[in-house]
Amino acid sequence: MLKPSFPIVTDRLVLRPFRPDDLQVVHAWERLPEVARFLYWEPRDLEASREVLGQRVTRVALLEEGDVLDLAVTLRETGQVIGQVLLIWTSRQHQQGEIGYVLHPDFHGKGYAPEASRQMLRLGFEELGLHRIVGRLDGRNTASARVLEKLGMRREAHLVENELVKGEWSDEVVYAMLGSEWAGLSRER
Numbered sequence: 001m002l003k004p005s006f007p008i009v010t011d012r013l014v015l016r017p018f019r020p021d022d023l024q025v026v027h028a029w030e031r032l033p034e035v036a037r038f039l040y041w042e043p044r045d046l047e048a049s050r051e052v053l054g055q056r057v058t059r060v061a062l063l064e065e066g067d068v069l070d071l072a073v074t075l076r077e078t079g080q081v082i083g084q085v086l087l088i089w090t091s092r093q094h095q096q097g098e099i100g101y102v103l104h105p106d107f108h109g110k111g112y113a114p115e116a117s118r119q120m121l122r123l124g125f126e127e128l129g130l131h132r133i134v135g136r137l138d139g140r141n142t143a144s145a146r147v148l149e150k151l152g153m154r155r156e157a158h159l160v161e162n163e164l165v166k167g168e169w170s171d172e173v174v175y176a177m178l179g180s181e182w183a184g185l186s187r188e189r
Contacts, residue, residue: 001061001062001063001064001128002061002062002069002089002123002127002128003060003061003063004060004061004069004123004127006060008071008119008123009076010076010116010118010119011076011115012075012076012112012115013073013074013075013076013112013115013116014074014075014076014079015071015072015073015074015085015116015119016071016072016074017057017059017060017071017072018053018056018057018059018070018071018072018084019057019072020053020054020057022053022072022081023046023049023050023053025080025081026049026052026053026081026084027044027046027049027050028104029083029102029103029104029105030043030044030048030049030052031043031044031045031046031049032104032105034105035102035104035105038137038138038140038141038144039102039138040165042166055070056070056084059086062087062089062128064089064092065089065090065091065092066088066089066090067088067089068086068087068088068089069086069087069088069120069123070084070085070086071084071085071086071116072084073085073101073103073112073116082103082104082106082107082112083101083102083103083104083107083112083113083116084101084102084103085099085100085113085116085117085119085120086099086100086101086120087120087123087124087128087133088100089128089130090134094131094132095129095130095131095132095179096130096131096132096133096134097124097128097130097132097133097134098133098134098135098136099117099120099121099124099133099134099135100135101113101116101117101144101147108143109143111150113147114147114150114151117135117147117151118151120133121133121151121177121182122182125179125182125183126182129179130179131178131179132176132177132178132179133176133177134156134174134175134176135147135148135151135153135174135175135176136172136173136174136175137172137173138165138170138171138172138173139158139170139171139172139173140171145173145175148175149175151177152177152181152182152185153175153176153177154175154176154177154181155173155174155175156174156175156176157172157173157174158171158172158173158174159171159172159173159174
């Protein structure tokens with residue numbers, strides 16, 4: 001079980017639960033085709049963003065297998081919401097989890113995704129006691145692959161045309177890290 005203390009502060013970011021008043025800024029990236037391109041959902045209209053945000057505001061703890069911790073990524077200096085980061089508790093028995101992230105394109109390439117995702121790894125390994133955490137992505141999403149590599153995750157699998165996404169066959173690439181690998185990286189920092 002994991003009930004983090006909020007906010008979670010990094011050098012440049014603050015991670016906090018989503019709030020209903022985040023709707024306009026969340027919709028600003030969810031409506032963009034380039035954001036939805038490699039994800040399972042299509043660009044969202046305002047009502048769809050409102051509905052999904054309604055779910056996100058409740059995702060503040062991992063109490064049982066299948067729960068999602070879904071946090072707003074904000075700039076520490078201004079409080080501006082620039083994206084989201086999440087940790088999914090995928091298996092209690094096998095002590096497994098999964099991380100994910102989405103940032104507004106204006107904030108790509110600045111190291112914010114790895115900085116925020118590093119906190120999800122820390123929570124998963126150090127506070128929830130997970131053995132293994134994965135990151136899954138569309139094989140065409142090379143920018144997301146670079147984020148996982150910056151985190152020190154290992155590329156484990158490239159599944160060729162294993163999913164039919166938005167009417168086309170898509171490759172899935174899986175990265176992973178073990179708790180023992182995280183401990184080694186943490187000692188180096």
